[in-house]
Amino acid sequence: MSHDASVPGPDEHGPVLSSVLRSSLRCPLSGQELADGVDDTGHPVLISPAVGLAYPVRDGVPILLVHEALRAPAHF
Numbered sequence: 001m002s003h004d005a006s007v008p009g010p011d012e013h014g015p016v017l018s019s020v021l022r023s024s025l026r027c028p029l030s031g032q033e034l035a036d037g038v039d040d041t042g043h044p045v046l047i048s049p050a051v052g053l054a055y056p057v058r059d060g061v062p063i064l065l066v067h068e069a070l071r072a073p074a075h076f
Contacts, residue, residue: 025046029050029051032050035047037073039054054069054071
């Protein structure tokens with residue numbers, strides 16, 4: 001399975017999301033598609049450019065809870 005080189009792989013921060021699962025995920029606030037990214041510490045996040053939030057991915061599990069989200073990096 002290949003993945004974006006900018007997103008940590010299974011050896012770095014847990015397993016990578018399957019492409020089928022990844023393509024079906026949406027922002028719980030906007031309903032729009034999420035972009036792959038990393039937070040300031042290098043951990044994977046799913047970014048919602050529409051609302052400016054970054055949802056953490058912990059051990060390969062996306063945490064799509066608004067109260068768990070952080071501000072998205074400025075470049076998104």
